[in-house]
Amino acid sequence: MQRETSPLTLTDLEFLPTTRLKGIGTKRQAALDSIGIRTVLDVLTHYPRRYIDRTKEAKIETLQVGEEGLVLAQILKVESIRTRNRKQLVSVDVTDGTGLLSLTFFNQPWRAKQLEEGTQVVIFGKLDRYQGKDRMTNPVVDLVGDRTGRIVPIYPQSGKAGLTTWEFAGWVTDALNKAKDRGFAEPLPLSIRRRHNLVDRATAFTNIHSAGSMEKIFEARRRLVFDELLRIQLLLVARKRSFETTSQGIAHTFEGKYISALFATLPFQLTQAQTRVIGEIRSDLQSQIPMHRLLQGDVGSGKTLVALAGLLAVIEGGKQGAIMAPTEVLAEQHYFGISELLTSFIVPDSTTLMGERDLRVALLTSRTKVKERNRLLEDLASGNIDLLVGTHSLIQEGVKFCDLGLTVIDEQHRFGVDQRAALRAKASGEITPDVLVMTATPIPRTAAMTVYGDLDVSILDELPPGRTPINTEWAVEEKGVWEKVQNEIANGKQAYVVCPLIEESEKMQVASAEQTHAALKENELLGMKVGLLHGRLSGSEKHEIMKAFRSGDTDVLISTTVIEVGVDVPNATTMVILDADRFGIAQLHQLRGRVGRGSAQSWCFLVSEAKTSDAEDRLTALVSTTDGFELAEIDLEIRGEGTIMGATQKGRNDLKIASLRRDKEWVSHAREAALHLLNSPDGLDGASLLVQELDLFFGHEETDYLFKS
Ligand code: ADP
Numbered sequence: 001m002q003r004e005t006s007p008l009t010l011t012d013l014e015f016l017p018t019t020r021l022k023g024i025g026t027k028r029q030a031a032l033d034s035i036g037i038r039t040v041l042d043v044l045t046h047y048p049r050r051y052i053d054r055t056k057e058a059k060i061e062t063l064q065v066g067e068e069g070l071v072l073a074q075i076l077k078v079e080s081i082r083t084r085n086r087k088q089l090v091s092v093d094v095t096d097g098t099g100l101l102s103l104t105f106f107n108q109p110w111r112a113k114q115l116e117e118g119t120q121v122v123i124f125g126k127l128d129r130y131q132g133k134d135r136m137t138n139p140v141v142d143l144v145g146d147r148t149g150r151i152v153p154i155y156p157q158s159g160k161a162g163l164t165t166w167e168f169a170g171w172v173t174d175a176l177n178k179a180k181d182r183g184f185a186e187p188l189p190l191s192i193r194r195r196h197n198l199v200d201r202a203t204a205f206t207n208i209h210s211a212g213s214m215e216k217i218f219e220a221r222r223r224l225v226f227d228e229l230l231r232i233q234l235l236l237v238a239r240k241r242s243f244e245t246t247s248q249g250i251a252h253t254f255e256g257k258y259i260s261a262l263f264a265t266l267p268f269q270l271t272q273a274q275t276r277v278i279g280e281i282r283s284d285l286q287s288q289i290p291m292h293r294l295l296q297g298d299v300g301s302g303k304t305l306v307a308l309a310g311l312l313a314v315i316e317g318g319k320q321g322a323i324m325a326p327t328e329v330l331a332e333q334h335y336f337g338i339s340e341l342l343t344s345f346i347v348p349d350s351t352t353l354m355g356e357r358d359l360r361v362a363l364l365t366s367r368t369k370v371k372e373r374n375r376l377l378e379d380l381a382s383g384n385i386d387l388l389v390g391t392h393s394l395i396q397e398g399v400k401f402c403d404l405g406l407t408v409i410d411e412q413h414r415f416g417v418d419q420r421a422a423l424r425a426k427a428s429g430e431i432t433p434d435v436l437v438m439t440a441t442p443i444p445r446t447a448a449m450t451v452y453g454d455l456d457v458s459i460l461d462e463l464p465p466g467r468t469p470i471n472t473e474w475a476v477e478e479k480g481v482w483e484k485v486q487n488e489i490a491n492g493k494q495a496y497v498v499c500p501l502i503e504e505s506e507k508m509q510v511a512s513a514e515q516t517h518a519a520l521k522e523n524e525l526l527g528m529k530v531g532l533l534h535g536r537l538s539g540s541e542k543h544e545i546m547k548a549f550r551s552g553d554t555d556v557l558i559s560t561t562v563i564e565v566g567v568d569v570p571n572a573t574t575m576v577i578l579d580a581d582r583f584g585i586a587q588l589h590q591l592r593g594r595v596g597r598g599s600a601q602s603w604c605f606l607v608s609e610a611k612t613s614d615a616e617d618r619l620t621a622l623v624s625t626t627d628g629f630e631l632a633e634i635d636l637e638i639r640g641e642g643t644i645m646g647a648t649q650k651g652r653n654d655l656k657i658a659s660l661r662r663d664k665e666w667v668s669h670a671r672e673a674a675l676h677l678l679n680s681p682d683g684l685d686g687a688s689l690l691v692q693e694l695d696l697f698f699g700h701e702e703t704d705y706l707f708k709s
């Protein structure tokens with residue numbers, strides 16, 4: 001066999017099993033396998049979780065009570081104790097030669113196994129004194145073995161797999177040594193490295209694992225972060241390009257007459273943000289390239305009107321439009337709201353005597369009766385319906401448009417990518433209709449660049465004027481809350497009560513809502529007209545309940561999260577959310593958005609005894625701001641990116657070192673570099689290594705079009 005001498009690519013490393021490294025036999029291999037480490041590439045990209053800087057080391061002797069410090073010590077004695085109140089306690093004595101320190105771990109019984117007598121550990125904690133002894137309680141402890149060096153990398157440890165951080169360090173060192181002969185192939189053009197001041201890949205891989213200074217480690221990290229983010233941006237930008245060049249869209253023709261006519265009837269002015277976004281949509285519609293735009297706008301920012309402007313432009317051009325809402329309640333609400341706004345609209349129709357007819361809006365949900373549905377589908381296919389509003393029934397078999405021009409998808413987080421695609425396929429022939437996706441759950445800009453990087457994004461970052469900010473209070477006690485509700489009802493206003501979220505099952509959720517309803521009706525809300533809304537009701541029951549609430553026939557609507565999105569009843573001024581700590585930030589913000597829709601002062605009460613600090617942070621955030629974009633940033637801080645990336649990213653875990661939180665500016669840099677590369681005259685032709693890496697990380701299916709340039 002001929003010996004390879006070319007520099008190692010990531011693909012080469014992916015083909016080397018971990019057993020090629022010193023000290024990895026079948027047993028270690030199996031342990032590594034159990035935590036997803038199968039190849040030398042996996043070993044090299046198993047990055048240190050953090051680093052211990054020994055120059056910051058303190059001596060036990062000189063550490064003061066109340067002071068935090070990093071101590072390198074040897075374990076002398078480990079004891080497992082069960083306290084009188086049946087708590088597990090592990091007590092460990094250590095020394096660094098200058099003094100004795102006793103460590104106490106509460107509720108961490110596994111420490112007894114982890115910490116063996118005679119081992120070297122690095123301890124970080126706050127010193128206190130207990131029964132005359134120097135002590136640290138629940139300190140951070142890392143096993144370091146007898147490794148030397150100024151800076152010691154600490155690898156994510158897996159107690160379960162029985163692997164230690166120094167074993168990892170050994171394997172990484174071995175891998176780096178073995179790679180020395182061939183070196184690492186460099187996929188980035190020098191111009192990009194220069195522009196962003198990035199070290200080469202070999203340096204990055206070496207220094208991230210073992211550098212003499214934190215500065216060198218940061219440089220290495222920056223390069224590796226960039227590589228990860230660049231791969232994602234290349235994929236997204238290329239996907240977008242390929243979609244634009246391979247699909248044939250509709251260049252809609254319209255003057256904007258219908259839009260002007262609609263706006264002339266409104267009792268208010270559009271916000272600047274609305275005007276701007278409508279402009280963006282109009283020019284998308286006029287272009288031959290199919291529109292694939294995401295509209296991010298906070299609750300109440302007026303997305304419906306923006307969508308309607310787009311739909312009217314399309315209808316003016318003689319095409320049909322569709323709006324798809326996530327629930328029947330919302331579809332109906334859109335239908336009634338839009339029908340009212342468009343009552344006096346006339347469209348041309350050559351088949352009628354007068355050459356025109358009323359603009360027709362229709363509603364299609366699972367509640368639509370068979371006979372009506374058949375007639376409706378006929379009219380849709382013959383072009384006698386201009387705008388179809390509905391739920392996902394719109395993407396069912398048998399729904400055929402005559403000439404679909406634009407689909408609006410409201411509150412997209414409930415629809416998957418596949419559903420979006422299905423709707424697109426409703427187009428006749430080879431033509432791709434335009435798509436506008438709206439979401440009321442904004443995510444931060446850089447996160448959007450990653451998650452929705454293959455869409456164009458418009459942002460409605462302005463609320464219509466004249467709204468009184470919602471007063472949000474975190475209530476530990478319910479009593480004052482109900483008094484407030486009673487007051488508001490007495491003043492002719494209405495209120496929502498949201499029942500505790502029970503994730504386990506819908507059945508339990510409904511049962512709990514029914515209980516809450518029964519209890520409140522007999523006690524706190526005695527004498528009021530109280531409705532109950534939950535997911536187990538039939539479509540027509542839900543419809544009746546919403547109708548009663550909208551018309552003011554019920555005072556209080558008790559509900560599960562079915563009212564989460566979009567419901568618009570301006571007379572409702574109070575929202576009570578029970579056990580608010582069970583909800584996430586975005587969900588609470590959505591729920592709160594049901595009030596504050598009129599000009600009267602509104603209240604939102606978050607009832608909760610918040611038991612965790614996470615819950616506390618969430619509730620505090622809600623109290624502190626009503627800005628959805630700001631809350632999105634906080635949410636990202638608290639939960640990390642996992643939840644955002646979650647379902648949208650396929651295949652291997654793409655972000656091993658980059659963080660959408662910490663590396664915000666690098667997301668933008670990576671996008672810029674991706675655009676630069678793809679815009680250059682020969683595209684990715686000169687960057688075959690990058691293409692190979694995309695293939696390696698995202699799979700052939702996802703990257704196919706990269707080769708079809
Ligand atoms: P969302 O973005 O949450 O879907 P909607 O489109 O439901 O918001 O709009 C919320 C309310 O604000 C509606 O009652 C709508 O008529 C009103 N609205 C929309 N735009 C404006 C505006 N520019 N000025 C005043 N009210 C507006």
Ligand code: MG
Nearest residue numbers: 303304410566
């Ligand atoms: Mg809406």
